[in-house]
Amino acid sequence: MENQRGKGLSFARRIYLPRVIGLGIGFFSVGAALYPLTMPSWIWALLLFNGFAWPHLAYQISTRAAFPYQAERRNLLYDSLCGGFWAACSQFNPLTTVTILSMMTMNNVAAGGHRLFVLGALAQLAGVLLGWAIFGFKFTLITTQAQVWACLPMLTLYPLALGMVCYRLAIKLAQHKRALSTLSRTDSLTGLLNHGAWKDLLHLKFQQCRQHNSQATLALIDIDHFKVINDSYGHIVGDAALQQLSKELKSLLDEYELAGRYGGDEFCVILPTLPLSKAEMLMEQLRETLQQYRHPQVPELRVSLSIGLARYQNAYKDALDWLDDADKALYTAKHTGRNTVSVALSRSSPSDASQFSH
Known part of the structure; x- marks a missing residue:
């Protein structure tokens, strides 16, 4: 009315x-x-x-x-x-x-x-x-x-x-x-790109890398034990952690580096033109910054991140291959102690991923 x-x-x-x-x-x-x-x-x-x-x-x-x-x-x-x-x-x-x-x-x-x-x-x-x-x-x-x-x-x-x-x-x-x-393209809680919009950009970036033979790095970011945070402290505190991560991503990335909320507590970033070594350093900086986060009502809360990285490779058939490698690297990070960055190696390598631990 x-x-x-x-x-x-x-x-x-x-x-x-x-x-x-x-x-x-x-x-x-x-x-x-x-x-x-x-x-x-x-x-x-x-x-x-x-x-x-x-x-x-x-x-x-x-x-x-x-x-x-x-x-x-x-x-x-x-x-x-x-x-x-x-x-x-x-x-x-x-x-x-x-x-x-x-x-x-x-x-x-x-x-x-x-x-x-x-x-x-x-x-x-x-x-x-x-x-x-x-x-x-x-x-x-x-x-x-x-x-x-x-x-x-x-x-x-x-x-x-x-x-x-x-x-x-x-x-x-x-x-x-x-x-x-x-x-329609933005996640309402974090202000980052939503799942669908980020996937569209991933396919676009994949085509650009293939056509121009350019480099880019893909990062998948997961908040460790996020379900435990929600169950122990409530969804409001969990949402605050998600918003803090999105805030740090926005301050850390430039206008050409594209971040999105992939789903739940998982975030994703496309880092165009960045070589793998610099992408590792950037994600390490993000991981260390989130470790310093303290919720004003729950000072004992600690937030850590597991991060999987995959650089663009000509061997990929499509963007989903690229995403799959980043997901495997994230899986490695989560199952080797968490609070770490794991990097997917070249597909020609006998190993799927190596670990960059802290």
Whole structure:
């Protein structure tokens, strides 16, 4: 309910400025057409109200309504009704009629698409019938020079105002789309890439390494005994450990080194251009930093990491081979004492992995 009201208020704010500009300069377009005719004073009072008071009243009505979006759509139909009425009052002066009705129709299409276009056309027809009922069925097919000049601001300024509103809306939609795209690729707890997004990047990096014969290192990182941490201290403390690891990864890696949460307590990193020796040093730095972490409510908690590394090799058939070697290296680290970095050797080597222990 509150979200719908917020969207309705945003809609009313977008309509407000174009309505102020459109009806304000529309006053002069209609006034120039009415001036040669013998019209009662109440028509001029109504035209003044419609041109300069109604835009602000309509905004107050919509923003104070329980359902602002619906109220604003009704206001747009009132605008169309008045447009048809002024067309009939001006005895269908060609330029004035086309200017007023076309601008209002454009506004309806921009605000509500096909449905509001149809409803707006019906409202315009109702306004025409009301004007005919009061002043009779009359036509004036001559447009004076003064009327041409009076319509020019409407034909130039109003489309500009409406265009600016549409442009700002398009910018906001693009920003929301980018934000949604980021959310769909990001792990909500850690702010790192999620499993699917990281796997996509792994396949992309594998293809780049193959095409350009470049080097890169893949790291899989696991928090030792993470289930015990959750069972002993609770999931809030466990989540804090995951967030601390992600924080350290973000500070340690540069913009080209891509980290993700692979699942549960397992993290993954692609280190492009880094030779294996430097990748080892970087992961050692991460392991040592996490050992220094102390949770403020659980000072006795110690966090250690097991890390498996695999450098890119031409022998890999696909990215999954690369990932499998890193996983084997991680398995070696976890089953040889944990709190260590293990490095997968070349596939031509008789051994699957060697250990770099501490």
